[in-house]
Amino acid sequence: MPGWQIALIMMIAYLVIALIVGIMAGRGRDGSSLDEFAVADGKLSLFVMWFLMGGSVFSAFSFLGAPGWAYSKGAPALYIIAYTAFAILPWYIIGPKIRKIGKRFRFFTISAFLKGRYKSPLLAIIVGLIALFASVQYLATQMSGMAIIFDIMTEGRIPFWLGALISYGIVVVYVATGGLRAAAWSDVFQGLLMIIVSWAVGLAIVYQLHGGTTEMFANIARETPEFLQIGKEGSNMGKVAYTTTILVSCIGFLMWPHLFSKSYASNPKTIKKTVLAYPVFALFLVPLLLVGFASIGVVDSGQLTNVDQVLPFLITTVMNLPGWLYGLVGAGALAASMSTADAITHSASLEFTDGVIKNIWKNLSDKTTLFIMRAGVFVIGALAYYITVFGGQGLVALLLGAYGSIVQFAPGVYSALYWRRATAPGVVTGLAVGTYVNYYYQLVAESTPFGIHAGIMGLMANIVFMVTVSLITKPQAKHDVEKYVDAA
Amino acid sequence: MSKRTFNTLYIVIGIIPFLMLIFPGFELGNRATPIIMGLPFSFFWVLLWIVITFIALITLYRLDPEKDEEEDV
Numbered sequence: 001m002p003g004w005q006i007a008l009i010m011m012i013a014y015l016v017i018a019l020i021v022g023i024m025a026g027r028g029r030d031g032s033s034l035d036e037f038a039v040a041d042g043k044l045s046l047f048v049m050w051f052l053m054g055g056s057v058f059s060a061f062s063f064l065g066a067p068g069w070a071y072s073k074g075a076p077a078l079y080i081i082a083y084t085a086f087a088i089l090p091w092y093i094i095g096p097k098i099r100k101i102g103k104r105f106r107f108f109t110i111s112a113f114l115k116g117r118y119k120s121p122l123l124a125i126i127v128g129l130i131a132l133f134a135s136v137q138y139l140a141t142q143m144s145g146m147a148i149i150f151d152i153m154t155e156g157r158i159p160f161w162l163g164a165l166i167s168y169g170i171v172v173v174y175v176a177t178g179g180l181r182a183a184a185w186s187d188v189f190q191g192l193l194m195i196i197v198s199w200a201v202g203l204a205i206v207y208q209l210h211g212g213t214t215e216m217f218a219n220i221a222r223e224t225p226e227f228l229q230i231g232k233e234g235s236n237m238g239k240v241a242y243t244t245t246i247l248v249s250c251i252g253f254l255m256w257p258h259l260f261s262k263s264y265a266s267n268p269k270t271i272k273k274t275v276l277a278y279p280v281f282a283l284f285l286v287p288l289l290l291v292g293f294a295s296i297g298v299v300d301s302g303q304l305t306n307v308d309q310v311l312p313f314l315i316t317t318v319m320n321l322p323g324w325l326y327g328l329v330g331a332g333a334l335a336a337s338m339s340t341a342d343a344i345t346h347s348a349s350l351e352f353t354d355g356v357i358k359n360i361w362k363n364l365s366d367k368t369t370l371f372i373m374r375a376g377v378f379v380i381g382a383l384a385y386y387i388t389v390f391g392g393q394g395l396v397a398l399l400l401g402a403y404g405s406i407v408q409f410a411p412g413v414y415s416a417l418y419w420r421r422a423t424a425p426g427v428v429t430g431l432a433v434g435t436y437v438n439y440y441y442q443l444v445a446e447s448t449p450f451g452i453h454a455g456i457m458g459l460m461a462n463i464v465f466m467v468t469v470s471l472i473t474k475p476q477a478k479h480d481v482e483k484y485v486d487a488a
Numbered sequence: 489m490s491k492r493t494f495n496t497l498y499i500v501i502g503i504i505p506f507l508m509l510i511f512p513g514f515e516l517g518n519r520a521t522p523i524i525m526g527l528p529f530s531f532f533w534v535l536l537w538i539v540i541t542f543i544a545l546i547t548l549y550r551l552d553p554e555k556d557e558e559e560d561v
Contacts, residue, residue: 075528086506093499228519230518231511240511279539
């Protein structure tokens with residue numbers, strides 16, 4: 001049997017298992033409960049929570065983009081490991097506090113959280129819309145990841161539109177059925193798979209091609225040492241750009257609605273332990289970077305249409321590995337994409353319902369809200385699918401682009417928790433200006449001053465406007481402030 | 489230890505290693521050689537600080553005055 005057939009069978013087997021796990025997870029739970037659908041009743045355990053948070057960050061970007069970065073840029077790829085390990089740390093302090101506030105007022109989303117403090121429906125609508133757009137963009141990267149995998153592993157036999165449709169279709173089905181709990185249990189299965197695959201395959205490739213990492217890196221270090229450094233003559237990224245990229249990723253991480261809202265899904269003790277166990281996930285990324293470095297001098301970059309294809313290309317075309325290995329890598333990469341896509345699809349639907357729909361049509365019953373959230377999963381799925389199939393871009397650029405606008409929530413969120421004097425006009429102005437500045441530097445301007453990341457430019461403008469406008473507007477009612485800032 | 493002291497300590501312990509991974513702190517580790525444990529020095533440096541942070545925070549967790557708090561709402 002040719003390699004691609006074995007790969008195709010294994011990937012389909014994986015998809016079937018993923019569907020079964022997802023659907024089974026939601027069984028025996030109250031299917032008509034809004035709390036169950038949105039935050040799994042706030043009762044996820046450490047084991048599941050760790051995979052849910054980890055699976056969400058271990059995405060198509062990690063599986064395809066990380067080797068691509070290591071291969072094409074070298075040392076700058078280290079930013080991925082650095083931010084994965086550190087971005088979660090603030091959750092130890094703010095997670096339990098958000099949880100307490102959320103539990104008291106029955107929140108499921110970041111838009112409801114901000115509205116609760118600032119009493120501004122406008123703010124909730126803006127946040128809901130930004131969350132929706134950023135999520136659709138993020139989903140598009142996951143879906144093109146899934147489609148690329150199908151395409152390359154079957155040597156072009158599964159067209160792009162079909163690969164994306166099958167794998168993401170499964171995600172939509174189990175998320176709409178089982179809500180957060182389905183996403184969480186799928187992530188356990190998918191997380192285990194991708195960890196095993198990345199270590200086994202990653203190390204096998206390095207040893208087969210170079211006989212070990214020492215030999216491999218010694219060669220690179222002798223010929224092009226600047227490739228393993230940052231900000232040197234001939235390096236691929238400057239110091240300011242590297243530093244601000246890490247900063248923006250770290251600050252933005254917990255502002256992602258699908259991660260922020262997990263504060264509501266577990267008790268404080270579980271949140272803290274998840275944070276402590278999390279850096280292990282950063283270490284799982286190491287072999288994927290090694291694969292990228294191993295491809296240097298082996299894969300001719302002229303043969304790739306996009307550097308993100310370096311890992312699958314290496315396996316199928318350059319090394320001619322056995323078919324079951326294709327299948328394993330294919331399944332691992334699908335798992336990485338799907339475990340991110342499920343959490344994002346789920347939260348995008350929640351944010352849009354909570355932020356936009358509920359502020360336009362007030363007083364919706366729980367039953368209607370749940371129906372809208374379920375239906376939203378399909379609508380968002382269709383939207384993301386449309387964008388993926390009719391407008392493809394590079395994975396990394398797309399992810400960093402979406403990150404830029406999400407990070408603009410940070411000043412409002414931290415002020416909600418700690419700054420008594422923050423006001424709704426201040427936060428709204430800051431958010432609007434920050435988002436505008438970010439878009440300007442990301443999409444309009446040719447470059448940013450000193451190479452500072454566009455998101456950080458936006459953040460600086462955001463903070464200045466938020467603080468100034470807050471101070472010149474009327475302070476909030478003491479009562480509303482204390483419910484947040486003094487939540488023990 | 490009060491909650492406030494603990495939080496301050498947590499923030500300080502989290503930020504110091506982080507500063508080692510961004511510039512100017514990363515200047516110390518920004519070298520291709522020597523190759524340690526099969527990794528270029530810059531790569532090794534990043535992993536080293538992640539492991540240090542991991543160990544430090546697990547130790548710190550034992551001092552958290554609220555670590556056994558299940559739910560109080």
